[in-house]
Amino acid sequence: MNAFFQASIDGVLMGGVYALAALGISLIFGVMKITNFAHGALITVGMYVTFELYVLLGITPYVALPLVMVTMFVIGYLVQKVFLNPLMGVAGHNQLLLTQGLAIVIENAILVMFSANYQSVSVPGFETAIRLGSITINKPKLVAFLFVAIIAAGIYVLLEKTDLGRAIRATSVQPEGATLMGIVVPRINQIAFGLGIVCAGVAGALLTPTQYIYPTSGNTYSLKCFVIAVFGGLGNIWGAILAGLIIGVVESFSALWLGGSWSELIVYMIFILTLIIKPTGLLGKKG
Amino acid sequence: MSTARIQEANGHAAEETNFLGSFLKKVTISTSNGKLTLPQIIIIGVISVFILLTPQMLSNYRLNLVISILTTAYFAQCWNLMSGYTGQFSFGHAAFYGIGAYTSSILFVDFGINPWIGLICGMMVSGIVAALIGYLSFHYNLKGDYFALATMAFCEIFRVIFKNTKALHAASGVSIPFSKKFALMQFGSKAGFLYVAFIMLTMITFGLYKIRRTKMGLYFVAVRENEDAARALGINAFKYKMIALIASAMLSAVGGTFYAQYYLYIDPTICFGNTVSISAITPCIIGGVGTVFGPIIGAAIIKPISEITNSALSNFVGMNMVVYGLILVIVIMVMPKGVIGLVQELRVKMGKKKKTEG
């Protein structure tokens, strides 16, 4: 019973981080229909930015978060502007291979700049977990979960309540129509990609207290994020969050009952079932 | 079959006053016309003879490179059949490749069954798996990115299963004893493997070239170009997508068996890793998706580049991959339709220039 509760809590907390990273994929796909295979590498970038700020300024990841967000936004904005916008009109497989190429470049540029050493960031007071009876709660993940909620809410407000958000949504529904309405679609794309990368970067930053930082450390999340984004319904914020939590819990329980090696299998099966039964995802509109 | 058509083509070429333009026109093979021109045949012939002579001319290392170009091109052609021709973009072709490799290797190592028979069995198993994946995907009408992600997930499922199942050698993989017997599908020298790879590539390329001028080939392309229209014209799109997928899977399995016999060791990551699927796609995109020679051109470009970056930058760790990645990115940005697409565009531009000048 104890294990059951513990696994639920661990699953939910991990799911929160997945959800945030997946939210970025979902946003990018929702607006530009780009399958961003560089997402994992950009999560790693988020980790290294956090790490550098920690080393240079001695600030914890949580304090560094605004700076990480700004940096990541700029990176995302530029990636879209320089690499992806010129390719917006052509067949989708080009963007796919391009993001794959970018992932290779980013990952190895990090290797060149920072070496392959395992780096870590420690937050004072976060080494031990919170204890509630026999249940323990990981502090960094709990804090990450709160940040995820705040950022998801922020993105929701941005998309639903602001002019910029309306422009983004209009672009996602129909780029041609948006152009006619005077929206500069390439710039909206850049902003949307920037926001998506902010999600990736923040997820990376929030992960730094819980794991080692090395040039390929974000890769583990890459495929899982796609699964979650599709499961939740591409382009759907709450869908991504819900799906992230579900996948987190499913992973946790399948690791408990079947062993960690098989948990991936369960995740991919859920993914395929989603595609077959409801390709628009958990909360996606009916197609 | 159609002398009129050839005459037409010739007539058209004669009109082309721009020499380079007409040359390019003759050299490129577009998706739409199916006939080779004389210069094309000559170029293909020269390259073929060159490849067949390489064992006499090149070191083992260069031969290995040529073999890896040929096999990569072969695997890319398999992908091209279903994703390029029929338009069903697969991101998990490693599944079929891996199943081919595993079937023949396990049959040989554990049951003593000859690899040649194992090759056939691998094709069968791969075909059956493809039928299953295809049924689930196409019956439920998965398309575009969704289909791509589904194939990727299927591939990952296979990787996890193979990695964790004792009967399938789990993480240990399968190591195949080295022999020099043709009967055991090992050809003693690199030259043997090179010839076999060359034959495989020639056959699949010839097949793709020929099929383009058949009912089935045209139906494949029609499904890619516009599935609704295809169905309205009496095409059972489901059936043709299934045929393309199963054929592609069975041919990919041959590539997998070849890999296993050449490298003599396979494990779940070697067979079902994401990089394997990408290795099938990259040459197609670089050369030109859906074209007959695009994948070969793509493989002939991308493989040497990766070799050169590796050897030139071997003392500067990581830079090799940075440069490789950058080249990949630039190539895609400059030639979104691949080398063949770019050449066609240049041809059109030159033609136009001539017209405006004249």
Add this chain to the structure above:
Amino acid sequence: MKRLNKVLATVLASTMMATMVAGCAAGSGSGAAGGSGSDSKVIKIGSVHPLTGNYAYEAQSIINSQKLAIEEINAAGGITSMGGAKLELVVGDSQASADTGASETERLIAEGCSILTGTFQSGVTLTCMQKAEQNEVPFLVTVSNNVAMFENGFEWCFRIQPNADVFAQDFIEYISAVKTDDIKTAVLIHEDSLTGTDSGDIISENMASTGIELLDRITYSASTSTLSTEVTKLADLKPDLLITIGYFADTSLLVKELNERGIKIKMVCGVANGGISDSKFISDFGDSVENFLDLNYRFNPNSDKTKALLESYKAKYSDDMSVHAVWGYESIYVIADALERAGSSKPEDVRNAMKSTNITEHVLAQSGAITFDTKGENINAAGVLVQIQNGKHVVVYPTEFAESELRYNK
């Protein structure tokens, strides 16, 4: 933009042509370089490791130590039997992929390497060994502990490190010797790739002989982002002994989870564990990993040669020498010894010399000389039990190499 594209296209096309032509020219040039004669002044040693990708850190440390060894040998006058010929390391990047590893192997052979070393990941190593075997160039394994690799009847391949079988057998033997009576139960947790499963299988089969009951065997994927559920399972089982086989990142994840939840285990022992035996592990976890054990290969702590080596490595690379790096270092000395005796850099001569290797002065923690059996395995390869004491790795068993007594948690 269009103009830019055109320029880019031209640049790209010409670069491609140039590189391809250059590549072919280089190819025909180095065609027959495989067996450069004994009069050559430079002897090339190939080194294929996953310098990019998930294992870049470990691979880099191996390459570093190989370079260090080569510098030492060259500074001491090179290979005297060949007129003071100098050694040169030619580096290949396997990118953690088997076919890239194989093609890098081919490249290094084409560049005239007399012998190759590599490659850290067993799957890649095996593929590279197949290539070396076919090309009839000797291959010395730096790090890769899979047992089956040397069961293929290879004639050109050698390995100085203990294989997974030796690790597991030594573990069973040593743990039986050092365990106390209050250690009754154990849990085995390991990553599910070749490295983990190989030793894991043997240990779980033989655990009964130690008199300790194996409660469960938990596996996970090395690239996992969390081990919390695995640790939950572990906490419920309350073993006296935790056996862990894994790489650096995943073992650290495991320890982090244990610490956070305040789970104390009487005895934690790794088997060829990439985490516990790494000095960074101590600096990151401090007191919490005090008394952790690891059955691993290691340098001989009591030899002066080792002490000097550790210092010069640290001075040169400002990082502690990892356990993996030791094998990179020693591999070069084994090769230099073979070259010295062969008096030739022909791959065949080097192979024959390798076969009669008998090195008594080495930095390894094994009793007896480095010498190969018919399969090419180091006969005397052995592991030692290392413990973290006062923030340092010390060998505690077997007594021959022990620097200190084994400490038990109360």
Add this chain to the structure above:
Amino acid sequence: MATLLKAVNITKRFAGLTAVDSVNLEIKEGEIVGLIGPNGAGKTTFFNSITGFYPATFGSVEFDGHNITKKTTFQNCKAGMARTFQIVQPFGQLTSLENVMVGAFNRVESYAEAEKVAREMIKFVGLEEKMNAIVADLTIGDQRKLEMARALATKPKLLLLDEVMAGLTPTEIEECVELVLKIRKSGVTILMIEHIMAALMKLSDRVIVLDHGKLIAEGKPQEITQNERVIESYLGRAYKKEA
């Protein structure tokens, strides 16, 4: 004359919205039937239901003496039902010839024969000049003609034309009218959705009118133009404009 198509009670619902509501229609061999109605009246949906693109929620379709309610599009095409699309759906990267050949393969197996049929059909619609052009480069008018040639190449008994004249110049409309008459002469029955009233008046033997998914009138073109309900819902403005 024998009945070629008999649609009974065709109803199509999308998530609560009824796009087509209990429509009955019978077409005799050799007829040209026009289908009109304001935008969103459910005309194209009705086409899609009959041809099997998405099956009707209720109702049954009988074609050439067989019940085809449950049949899919490609089966219907094999049975002799061909269609064009409101928005042209060409195989953009193929040549005109190849586009039409795809249709021709519905009846023939050999490549040479399909090529022969396709050439004939392209000549029939007057596109022989553009036989080897890539279709994506053609004008909309030519693409529409090509789409008709493609449909005709399947050798249909019934041809469903969905606004083939939309967006054409007056001269092109003229040509198109001629073409439709020529098609009828070759023995093909036609059901056409059309907004160009003048053309429809000239062509159709019978016109049916849909509004909000319901069939509101049916009869000879002249009768329809005088039908109060039709004028009220749709025709008034449009017909005056055309006239």
